[in-house]
Amino acid sequence: MNSTPEPRTLVGPFSQVLTMAGLPLAGPLTDDQLEIKAEAGVVIQGEKVVQVGPYQALLQEAEANQYLLHKIDQPLVLVPGFIDAHTHLCFAGSRANDYALRVAGKSYLEIARSGGGILDTVSKTRAASLPDLVASLQTRCDRHLAQGVTTCEVKSGYGLTVEEELKMLQAIDQVNRQHALDLIPTCLAAHMRPPEFSEAGVYLQHLIQELLPQVKAQGLAQRVDIFIEETAFSEEEAEHYLIAAQELGFALTVHADQFSTGGSSIAAKVKATSADHLEASGTPEMAQLKEAGVVATVLPGASLGLGMHYAPARQMLDAGLCVAIATDWNPGSAPMGDLLLQAALLGAGQKLTLAETLAGITFRAAHALRLEDRGQLVPASLADMIAFPADNYQEILYHQGQLKPQFIWKRGQLQNQK
Numbered sequence: 001m002n003s004t005p006e007p008r009t010l011v012g013p014f015s016q017v018l019t020m021a022g023l024p025l026a027g028p029l030t031d032d033q034l035e036i037k038a039e040a041g042v043v044i045q046g047e048k049v050v051q052v053g054p055y056q057a058l059l060q061e062a063e064a065n066q067y068l069l070h071k072i073d074q075p076l077v078l079v080p081g082f083i084d085a086h087t088h089l090c091f092a093g094s095r096a097n098d099y100a101l102r103v104a105g106k107s108y109l110e111i112a113r114s115g116g117g118i119l120d121t122v123s124k125t126r127a128a129s130l131p132d133l134v135a136s137l138q139t140r141c142d143r144h145l146a147q148g149v150t151t152c153e154v155k156s157g158y159g160l161t162v163e164e165e166l167k168m169l170q171a172i173d174q175v176n177r178q179h180a181l182d183l184i185p186t187c188l189a190a191h192m193r194p195p196e197f198s199e200a201g202v203y204l205q206h207l208i209q210e211l212l213p214q215v216k217a218q219g220l221a222q223r224v225d226i227f228i229e230e231t232a233f234s235e236e237e238a239e240h241y242l243i244a245a246q247e248l249g250f251a252l253t254v255h256a257d258q259f260s261t262g263g264s265s266i267a268a269k270v271k272a273t274s275a276d277h278l279e280a281s282g283t284p285e286m287a288q289l290k291e292a293g294v295v296a297t298v299l300p301g302a303s304l305g306l307g308m309h310y311a312p313a314r315q316m317l318d319a320g321l322c323v324a325i326a327t328d329w330n331p332g333s334a335p336m337g338d339l340l341l342q343a344a345l346l347g348a349g350q351k352l353t354l355a356e357t358l359a360g361i362t363f364r365a366a367h368a369l370r371l372e373d374r375g376q377l378v379p380a381s382l383a384d385m386i387a388f389p390a391d392n393y394q395e396i397l398y399h400q401g402q403l404k405p406q407f408i409w410k411r412g413q414l415q416n417q418k
Contacts, residue, residue, distance in 0.1 A: 005045075009412075010062040011070040012041025013055035014078040015391040019377040020362050026290075026322040029355035036393065042078065043067065044383045047411040052377055070414075075391035076406065079358065080375050081150025081384030083365035084339050086253075086276050086297050088188075088330035089140045089154045090133055090168050093124030095331045102306070108231075118158070118192055121331050125158035125168065133171035140329070140337070141181045145415060148405040149339055150384040152181055153326070153369055155225060157188030161196070162211045165189045169220035180410040184369050186253065187215050190226035190233060190241055200233055204241045212248050223273075227255040228263035235262045242270045251370060257281045258302070268292035274324065274368040278311040279303065286319040295368040297324040298360075300346040301334035313360075314350040324368040325360035341401025354397050383412035 017040040023033060041055035043062070051058065062069060098116040102108075111117055125133070137154070144152055156168040169185055176183040189207050197203035215221050224245040228238045232255075242252050251273050256263025258277035267275035268288040274295040278285070279302075289296055298311035316323050325346060329337030336342070339361055347357035363375030374382045386405040388396050396403055408415040 007068050008043055008045045008050060008062070008065070009068040009070055010041050010043050010058055011409075012058070012072055013039050014041065014072060014387065015039070015075045016077045016393050017042065017052055017377060018077065018079045018358070018393045019052055020080055020359065021376050021378045023355070023359060023363070025364065025367055027320045028317045029353055029359055031353050031355045034355050034393075042377065042383070042385065044409075044412045047382055049377055049379055049381050049383050051379060072387075074389065076387040077390045077393045077396065078377070078385055078387045079393065079396070080362045080377050081386050081408070081410065082148045082339055082361045083151045083369070083371070083375055084144065084149050084326050084329070084361075085153050085274070085324050085365040085368040086299060086326035086328055087152055087154055087337070088157060088328070089144075089152065089337075090137050090156065090172055091121050091125050091158050091331050092128035092132060092136065093121060093331065095120060095335070098332055099305075099335070118332060119195065121158045122160055122194070126161075126164050130167055130171055130174075133168065134174050137171055137175045138179060141175060141179045141183070144337070144339075145179075145181045145408065145410070146404075147338060147340060148386040148408060150181060150386070150408070150410050151184065151366070151369070151371065151374060153184040153186055155186045155188040156221075157191035157225075160189065160191065160194035162206075162214070165211055166214060166218075166220070169215060173220055180413065180415055182410075184223070184371070185221040186223040186225050187212070187221045187250075188225040188227070190224075190238070192227060192232045201237050201240075204233070204237055208241065208244045212245060212250070216248055216250070222251055223253060224250040225253045225255060228266060229255070229259055235266050238263070239266050239269065242266065242272070246270060257285060261285055264289055264294075267294050273370055276326070277302065278316070279309060281312065281316075283315075283319070286316055286321060290320050295324055295364070296321045297326050297365075297368050298346065299326055299328035299334065300342040301336055302328045304342065304345070305333045305335060310346055310349055312350070313346060313352060317352070317356055322364050322367060323356070323360055324365040325357065326365065338401055340396070344397045344400040347397060348400070354394060357397055383409055385409040
């Protein structure tokens with residue numbers, strides 16, 4: 001029995017369509033490299049983009065072939081949906097008191113000793129029920145989607161036991177099945193050593209033997225992460241863990257070089273998909289990451305939340321790295337979670353071109369998640385599209401996050417209309 005093909009829909013005309021097509025995956029970009037189609041339209045069929053081109057020519061084709069029409073009657077700039085490649089959106093509780101103590105001058109260690117820090121979120125997340133985690137994650141996804149994020153990575157890491165890590169990953173899975181926003185789950189059970197274990201190595205071996213096989217069997221995540229830092233796990237411990245995860249079939253990413261170097265070396269050694277944070281990285285670390293083909297994911301939200309310098313994104317691009325930009329949205333160091341605002345501020349602070357900043361939250365961010373079907377508006381890509389009320393794409397970053405998308409399409413479906 002032959003199924004009837006899905007109808008095609010022509011959407012437009014847009015003042016500009018910024019396709020992000022034809023750009024290199026790594027290295028610096030200039031704005032004149034951007035493909036900008038003026039007075040253009042997009043033909044969608046099902047979840048995919050079929051064609052992008054001059055609106056009048058597409059309209060003639062649409063009328064001849066009885067396409068559906070979504071007429072745009074105001075100036076709009078269309079860009080690919082944004083991709084947030086590093087978040088901790090699944091958590092319970094607040095760390096507002098930590099923030100107050102931090103801006104008053106308390107150190108991370110002092111805050112942790114007073115009952116704050118990651119373990120505070122761990123205790124609150126453990127106490128939360130699965131429905132509680134699902135509801136709070138759903139709310140954060142609603143906000144992210146409304147701000148133009150159409151794909152979002154989400155980590156576990158506030159459970160730190162087999163049962164609680166599985167609960168977090170199950171919450172992510174449930175929301176992913178219900179929400180328009182695509183969630184990419186990552187197992188970060190190696191966030192830090194929990195109080196139940198006196199030795200980090202013993203805890204990691206416990207995860208290898210007891211947790212990761214269940215995560216794989218239940219299909220709850222295809223990616224594994226670890227935090228390499230003096231307060232978390234050593235390079236040697238992390239290398240053993242990551243190799244074991246790789247042998248189980250997981251893709252790898254690493255929290256690296258946030259406060260001290262060493263993590264990027266391990267990320268390069270195991271050929272992780274990405275190394276994230278990198279605030280402490282220098283020229284040697286960048287060279288290692290480039291040689292290994294590791295994506296550098298920078299997290300301006302953590303720099304803003306902690307009051308510290310940005311990762312050296314300008315130097316990374318000039319060194320030939322693929323640089324993605326993500327929020328690190330989490331309850332402790334990066335509670336803001338506004339990807340466009342953070343990317344704009346990073347771009348201003350690091351002197352990134354508009355092309356480099358937009359690439360970092362579209363197709364280069366997709367590459368950090370091994371997703372090659374999105375981040376650009378080209379034939380056969382997902383029809384993840386966001387339209388801003390402007391007639392020039394430069395307005396999007398110029399307003400530093402205050403210009404919000406007016407229309408959002410996820411997999412070809414219109415999600416909102418303001």
